[in-house]
Amino acid sequence: MLKLADYKTDEKSWWCPGCGDFGVLAALQRALFNLGKPPHEVALIAGIGCSGKIGNYINCYNMHVTHGRALPTATGVKLANRSLTVIAAGGDGDGYAIGMGHFLHALRRNPDITYIVMDNHVYGLTKGQISPTSDLGFSTKASPQKNIERPVKPLQLALAAGATFVAQGFSSDVKQLTRLIEEGIKHKGFAFINAISPCVTFNRVNTYDFYRQSLVNIEELPGYDPRDRSWAIRTVIEHNELVTGLIFQSDEPSYEAQIPGYREEPITEANWEISPEQFEEVLAQFR
Numbered sequence: 001m002l003k004l005a006d007y008k009t010d011e012k013s014w015w016c017p018g019c020g021d022f023g024v025l026a027a028l029q030r031a032l033f034n035l036g037k038p039p040h041e042v043a044l045i046a047g048i049g050c051s052g053k054i055g056n057y058i059n060c061y062n063m064h065v066t067h068g069r070a071l072p073t074a075t076g077v078k079l080a081n082r083s084l085t086v087i088a089a090g091g092d093g094d095g096y097a098i099g100m101g102h103f104l105h106a107l108r109r110n111p112d113i114t115y116i117v118m119d120n121h122v123y124g125l126t127k128g129q130i131s132p133t134s135d136l137g138f139s140t141k142a143s144p145q146k147n148i149e150r151p152v153k154p155l156q157l158a159l160a161a162g163a164t165f166v167a168q169g170f171s172s173d174v175k176q177l178t179r180l181i182e183e184g185i186k187h188k189g190f191a192f193i194n195a196i197s198p199c200v201t202f203n204r205v206n207t208y209d210f211y212r213q214s215l216v217n218i219e220e221l222p223g224y225d226p227r228d229r230s231w232a233i234r235t236v237i238e239h240n241e242l243v244t245g246l247i248f249q250s251d252e253p254s255y256e257a258q259i260p261g262y263r264e265e266p267i268t269e270a271n272w273e274i275s276p277e278q279f280e281e282v283l284a285q286f287r
Contacts, residue, residue, distance in 0.1 A: 016201045041084060063077070122202050167183070
């Protein structure tokens, strides 16, 4: 019988006390436990940044990749072994700056992986520079001049790019975030979950109190239909992306499900033996 403790490691966290990433970590561990996913059947691919350490605290396969490359690596892992539950994780700098191109292509390809972005509106690991999601006018000691660049709107971007699953949670609401991650993992396609994860050290604007006063649970809006993409886009714009809950979901075939002749079994279990005649046929295609 699996226990929640089976998804934890002995490594001590170096996140700042109060960091929102603790809530995301707890939600992910609980989601895997609730779904009964054995640790050896889960692969977590994490990027660079404070959030990139999350894989060190979850007992499963873990790859810590270079900045912005979590999604292509996670896609490769999934293609190599479709039986794995593959989760990619990173921060807003990792995902929406150097990793933005990979984010857009993952959205349109729809691989069967779950992508969790811990969004704190600042570069926390490198002492508080402006990030892609920092608000206009935002400034810190590391970036004293006010931000003049319009922020990335990840929810609107994902919806416009054809995402099949879009959700947003708040690290302070572990119960809701756990459910959203569970639903994302069960979704047969690319599940994008933006997790609002306040930085208590370098962002004194987008705080826990700010979000508690500003966030709206989209699932509680009268008549809201998460299957209506245009409604989702309008609602997200109306609330300036300050919403939580399941924003949009559609049933479309995943990337790997559409590849002709793609094997169900992992590459390591496939029988690659071919006859000399078959080998010659393959070579003939390149002569």
